[in-house]
Amino acid sequence: MDIKELLNEILLKDKAFIHLPFGNGKYDIYESVVVTWIIMAIVLVALLILTHGFKVHNISKRQAAVEAFVVWVRKMVGDMLGEEAAGYTDYIVTVLIFLGVSNMSGLLGFIPPTMDINVTAALALMSIVLVEAAGIHHKGTKGWLKSFIQPMVVVAPMNIMELAIKPLSLCMRLFGNIIGATVIMELLKHVLPFALPVPFSVYFDMFDGLIQAYVFVFLTSLYIKEAVE
Amino acid sequence: MDFTALGAAIAVFTGLGAGLGIGMATSKATDAVARQPEADGKILKLLVLGCALAEATAIYGFVIAIMILFS
DSSP: OOHHHHHHHHHSSOOEEEEETTTEEEEEEEHHHHHHHHHHHHHHHHHHHHHTOOSSSSSOHHHHHHHHHHHHHHHHEEEEEEEETTGHHHHHHHHOOOOOOOHGGGGGGOOGGSHHHHHHHHHHHEEEEHHHHHHHHHHHHHHHHHGGGOOSSSSHHHHHHHHHHHHHHHHHHHHHHHHHHHHHHHHHHHHOOSSTTTHHHHIIIHHHHHHHHHHHHHHHHHHHHHHHH | OOOOOHHHHHHTHHHHHHHHHHHHHHHHHHHHHHHHHHHHHHHHHHHHHHHHHHHHHHHHHHHHHHHHHOO
């Protein structure tokens, strides 16, 4: 059956995009890394264009829109983090924008970098390191160690297991959602390449991608808030 | 006989729990908004979080089904 071949092609194809000679062998650069570079370039250029020529008085419509957007995003993330952890807003906003753009990069015909499990694993590891670092920073090493036996000593194994479960679930949730959306979109394109994929693309590429980006940063900020309390 | 596809199908049964969970959460959220329309922002936030957590089980099932089929 050719559907199986199609799935094989999506899921099992060689992800290496650029082969650099390195020592005796090759150093592979994955397609997700190359798409991430493209996304970085797009975001940087968009930022340079949007923030060009800002003034204090007589602001242009573009500046007003950008400022409203920045204030809105920072307020949304700041509310999620709470007052004590407000210093982590910038990191969370950065991750939110990166994830939002990369989840929607399927619209431009790229393979979303978040479809590579290595990317989501790296982001989840960054999140958990930040969470624990925030805990150590705010409570001190002793307080951080003490937080493992709260509220009771009995739950200590659960709290230690959470160190591994939190990043695993963050990583798998994002990866599974994006790969599921991409597989369904490829199947739909296979069934009828004309008109049919459009409404589904709006849902799977835009809505689902943005929701997953939001959920990722929401959970990260929830963990940070929990860690600093 | 090859039972690989059957195993994947059983793994996808996790979607049952996720569907029930999200349905219940949404019905309660609708109730809550009908009772207190001014609290809809907070309720939406909690609903999205709950749905994301409930949905995770379905996603795990899906990932495992793919792992069964393609490895």
